[in-house]
Amino acid sequence: AQSVTQLDSQVPVFEEAPVELRCNYSSSVSVYLFWYVQYPNQGLQLLLKYLSGSTLVESINGFEAEFNKSQTSFHLRKPSVHISDTAEYFCAAITGANNLFFGTGTRLTVIP
């Protein structure tokens, strides 16, 4: 069985401060990992993904995540957040069948 755990349901952070959103996975098979962002009243947008190769992946808007097999983690980080980063962030995994298994989400609130 597979599962994705997001340890923090809400993360408040001041503007220009660093942030880390935590994600752990549990899978008995190879896993591929994703971070999606959801702005209010909108669908999901892919932020970044790890399929293979370099364990450090980056998005175009300054987020990065590192696949850590030994710790079964795929934490999302950004060194300096902006007000516009306020959103819900979902960690997700694919194993076997090509469908996504999502965590419960972390609401990031950036405080001016």
Added chain:
Amino acid sequence: ETGVTQSPTHLIKTRGQQVTLRCSSQSGHNTVSWYQQALGQGPQFIFQYYREEENGRGNFPPRFSGLQFPNYSSELNVNALELDDSALYLCASSPDEWGKAFFGQGTRLTVV
């Protein structure tokens, strides 16, 4: 802009009724998946279609059914609506390239 369009954007139904939600996928995307996102939760996989055949199903009862058409459109049908069916329903279309999914904006269904 993901190229995936869902209709309607909002819908209110009465308990016991039936509902049909629609999704228009990107041309050439042979796979469509449907997800249910309850308030405050991550999306849950309902089922997936590949070239008009069901290709996987999550833990949802048979009253959730679907169709995929040759023109890259699809439907999610829910019979005998229950209050707990109130949620955001997301459609995702995928090309044959593994690990990619493009989400629509979702349909917000409220069952009263």
